[in-house]
Amino acid sequence: MDFNDTKEEAAxxxxxxxxxxANVPSADELADLNLMQQxxxxxxxxxxxxxxxxxxxxxxxxxxxxxxxxxxxxQEESKIEVPATGVFSIGQGMAxxxxxxxxxxxxxxxxxxxLANGEEIWCQLFSEPAGGSDLAALRTKAEKDGDDWxxxxxxxxxxxxxxSDYGILVLRTDxxxxxxxxxxxxxxxxxxxxxxxxPIKQMSGAxxxxxxxxxxxxxxxxxxxxxxxxxxxxxxxxxxxERASIGGGSSNxxxxxxxxxxxxxxxxxxxxxxxxxxRAKLANWFVQEAGLKYTGYRxxxxxxxxxxxxxxxxxxxLVGAPKSQDLASFAIDLKEQAGIIWEPGEDEMDSLFxxxxxxxxxxxxxxxxxEIMANIIAERVLGLPQEPRMDKGIxxxxxxxxxxx
Amino acid sequence: xxxxxxxxxxLLREQARGFLQDNCTMKVVRAALEDGETFNADLWxxxxxxxxxxxxIPEEYDGLGLGYLELxxxxxxxxxxxxxLPFSSSVYLATEAILAYGSPAQKEEWLPKLASGEAIGTFxxxxxxxxxxxxxxxxxxxxxxxxxxxxVPDGDIANFCIVVAKSQSGDGASLYIVDLDQAGVQKEKxxxxxxxxxxxxxxxxxxxxxLLGTEGEGWAGTQNVFNRAAVLFAWEQTGGSDxxxxxxxxxxxxxxxxxxxxxxxxxxxxxxxxxxxxxTLARSNCYYGAWALSTNAPELPLAAATARVAGIQAYYFAxxxxxxxxxxxxxxxxxxxxxxxxxxxxxxxxxxxxxQWQDKLISAVEAA
Numbered sequence: 026m027d028f029n030d031t032k033e034e035a036a037x038x039x040x041x042x043x044x045x046x047a048n049v050p051s052a053d054e055l056a057d058l059n060l061m062q063q064x065x066x067x068x069x070x071x072x073x074x075x076x077x078x079x080x081x082x083x084x085x086x087x088x089x090x091x092x093x094x095x096x097x098x099x100q101e102e103s104k105i106e107v108p109a110t111g112v113f114s115i116g117q118g119m120a121x122x123x124x125x126x127x128x129x130x131x132x133x134x135x136x137x138x139x140l141a142n143g144e145e146i147w148c149q150l151f152s153e154p155a156g157g158s159d160l161a162a163l164r165t166k167a168e169k170d171g172d173d174w175x176x177x178x179x180x181x182x183x184x185x186x187x188x189s190d191y192g193i194l195v196l197r198t199d200x201x202x203x204x205x206x207x208x209x210x211x212x213x214x215x216x217x218x219x220x221x222x223x224p225i226k227q228m229s230g231a232x233x234x235x236x237x238x239x240x241x242x243x244x245x246x247x248x249x250x251x252x253x254x255x256x257x258x259x260x261x262x263x264x265x266x267e268r269a270s271i272g273g274g275s276s277n278x279x280x281x282x283x284x285x286x287x288x289x290x291x292x293x294x295x296x297x298x299x300x301x302x303x304r305a306k307l308a309n310w311f312v313q314e315a316g317l318k319y320t321g322y323r324x325x326x327x328x329x330x331x332x333x334x335x336x337x338x339x340x341x342x343l344v345g346a347p348k349s350q351d352l353a354s355f356a357i358d359l360k361e362q363a364g365i366i367w368e369p370g371e372d373e374m375d376s377l378f379x380x381x382x383x384x385x386x387x388x389x390x391x392x393x394x395x396e397i398m399a400n401i402i403a404e405r406v407l408g409l410p411q412e413p414r415m416d417k418g419i420x421x422x423x424x425x426x427x428x429x430x
Numbered sequence: 431x432x433x434x435x436x437x438x439x440x441l442l443r444e445q446a447r448g449f450l451q452d453n454c455t456m457k458v459v460r461a462a463l464e465d466g467e468t469f470n471a472d473l474w475x476x477x478x479x480x481x482x483x484x485x486x487i488p489e490e491y492d493g494l495g496l497g498y499l500e501l502x503x504x505x506x507x508x509x510x511x512x513x514x515l516p517f518s519s520s521v522y523l524a525t526e527a528i529l530a531y532g533s534p535a536q537k538e539e540w541l542p543k544l545a546s547g548e549a550i551g552t553f554x555x556x557x558x559x560x561x562x563x564x565x566x567x568x569x570x571x572x573x574x575x576x577x578x579x580x581x582v583p584d585g586d587i588a589n590f591c592i593v594v595a596k597s598q599s600g601d602g603a604s605l606y607i608v609d610l611d612q613a614g615v616q617k618e619k620x621x622x623x624x625x626x627x628x629x630x631x632x633x634x635x636x637x638x639x640x641l642l643g644t645e646g647e648g649w650a651g652t653q654n655v656f657n658r659a660a661v662l663f664a665w666e667q668t669g670g671s672d673x674x675x676x677x678x679x680x681x682x683x684x685x686x687x688x689x690x691x692x693x694x695x696x697x698x699x700x701x702x703x704x705x706x707x708x709x710t711l712a713r714s715n716c717y718y719g720a721w722a723l724s725t726n727a728p729e730l731p732l733a734a735a736t737a738r739v740a741g742i743q744a745y746y747f748a749x750x751x752x753x754x755x756x757x758x759x760x761x762x763x764x765x766x767x768x769x770x771x772x773x774x775x776x777x778x779x780x781x782x783x784x785x786q787w788q789d790k791l792i793s794a795v796e797a798a
Binding site: 026027028029030034093284298301304305307308309311312313315316317318319320322323325326327329330337340343344396398399400402403404406407408409410411412413 | 431432433434435499675679682683690691693694695696698699700702703704706707710711712713714715717718720721724725735736739740743784785787788789791792795796
């Protein structure tokens with residue numbers, strides 16, 4: 026065992042580092058740009074030099090690189106100060122793989138290069154008020170009208186809808202078929218008439234998501250991906266790509282910050298870090314963070330060998346999110362009565378734990394709730410059977426719902 | 431990045447697993463409980479013949495000179511099958527102590543016999559309930575050693591023992607090698623939660639002893655030996671945790687209630703998923719521990735404590751929830767769930783409890 030690159034990996038890393046060093050945007054270059062413009066500037070610069078969406082084929086704006094090369098690039102890019110490009114992640118990480126599998130060649134050549142270079146931003150419109158964990162229960166409908174479909178209904182939890190150029194979405198094209206069979210998959214122009222976008226204010230005060238309303242929105246049948254009724258299968262392609270990137274960092278409160286706090290505050294007139302109970306709790310969080318880190322290393326090893334990583338990475342969100350929540354809660358307790366104060370100060374730790382405390386409930390739900398993640402491990406990793414379903418084999422229109430149970 | 435066992439090491443794993451599945455069945459484990467056969471001499475001989483006891487002993491002392499990654503692989507499989515063998519006492523503790531602190535003469539005397547399995551060694555620290563520290567040690571050492579050690583793992587079958595005794599100098603403790611086949615040593619078997627691993631009370635009455643390492647450096651030596659052993663015990667815990675999960679899964683799939691397999695209920699699925707999560711954290715931390723052990727990395731104390739805490743938590747959880755998954759039959763004498771429950775508790779206190787290792791973990795972070 027070792028943590029070293031292979032010869033090829035080392036050469037690739039050197040090439041990546043050299044390019045990054047030579048091309049890191051200067052303060053002058055970014056001075057007059059807002060955050061979105063900075064993101065687009067950096068993405069374009071990378072794409073022009075062949076450093077965007079490394080895994081993609083070259084003709085679609087990528088580099089034909091291997092999975093481990095993509096990871097090496099991510100590692101090196103994260104070490105330097107560059108504009109954040111998270112606005113592209115849904116388009117590049119979820120929409121693009123779906124387009125690559127299901128779109129026509131002309132569509133791929135039209136849309137993928139602009140996804141790669143950041144010229145166009147995409148969002149994903151899957152969840153609905155009545156379709157969260159049970160995603161296939163979605164009801165936003167599309168009715169055929171000549172060569173178009175007319176879309177009516179509502180999507181929710183759509184990140185970035187307000188600045189997106191295009192969106193991928195799953196729609197109910199036949200309510201008289203059983204749940205999964207009546208769905209079809211489309212992409213559409215987010216500036217289409219009839220689309221209304223409303224931000225959702227979260228309990229943390231931030232607004233990272235939107236509600237998107239569709240009123241008689243026209244979508245061309247040419248923008249359907251897969252056959253009519255095949256929408257669930259196409260959606261699975263998207264969902265398979267909706268997983269946390271390997272070895273990704275987190276800006277939430279973690280072991281290091283909690284340990285630091287425990288040195289600063291007192292219990293019984295001594296630093297809290299000397300308290301055995303505090304030490305035991307900190308140790309448990311260290312064990313979880315280290316366990317995830319080394320699980321990531323095991324997956325990287327598989328990638329490095331050109332193999333597909335095992336299922337062990339599926340534990341990441343299920344461990345990480347509750348851990349951050351408990352840790353933030355405990356850190357606030359360590360501050361005693363002053364822990365209730367939530368004001369950003371000069372020290373990051375003035376508000377870090379309160380920020381995390383208020384935002385982390387969302388992470389335990391987004392992208393698969395803790396409960397759904399546990400189901401996924403139970404079913405896909407351990408091979409346990411699904412729960413029997415009340416909606417199997419009956420027309421969707423007859424399935425009991427919250428309003429007609 | 432090469433954070434994985436090699437092909438040869440995986441081959442060794444397959445061989446070890448195959449051998450233990452055939453020769454260390456639940457029947458063998460149960461015999462330890464029901465017939466008092468706490469030591470299966472035949473199995474010990476076979477294990478020694480395959481080179482497991484000599485894996486990390488250098489070739490000059492008749493060992494195989496393999497590494498700690500190989501020993502990790504063996505440890506996981508021994509844990510998986512609950513092997514009723516003095517392997518950990520003799521290999522992770524006694525052999526390690528002599529490798530680290532033995533004089534050339536002591537190495538010459540014991541290592542070849544440890545390698546061949548002819549001699550079984552063990553390690554004696556505990557004297558009474560509660561945490562043992564240099565200040566509460568009552569055993570006194572020197573050319574002759576006196577005191578009471580209880581419980582000593584495999585103390586009734588071991589040929590010699592590394593004894594931690596009080597010292598007036600240095601860190602307050604010294605290590606001694608004591609031959610257990612002598613008049614000054616009285617062995618008394620003690621009943622424990624896990625009879626598949628034998629334990630004894632050893633009474634030393636001016637027993638002849640030989641100092642191991644330096645006088646007054648025995649506490650640091652003990653910590654060092656325990657750090658190394660912690661990684662290997664954590665692998666046993668990981669193997670045991672996986673076996674308990676497998677047992678729970680098989681039972682849940684086959685057991686029907688309210689007209690369907692209980693494995694289809696989320697209450698059971700989430701329980702097993704949580705076992706998988708804890709087992710995966712333990713396994714990945716064990717990987718790092720194995721790396722640190724095999725390379726003598728300065729990170730070993732932190733890596734060992736991390737693996738140890740993860741191993742304790744995973745095995746306790748898997749062994750108790752395995753019983754729960756089995757329902758009423760789970761807590762019967764007839765069913766095998768009890769063996770993991772017993773073993774998980776033994777492995778959670780044998781070289782210091784979870785709280786001690788949580789404390790050591792944070793100390794290691796502070797020292798880094």
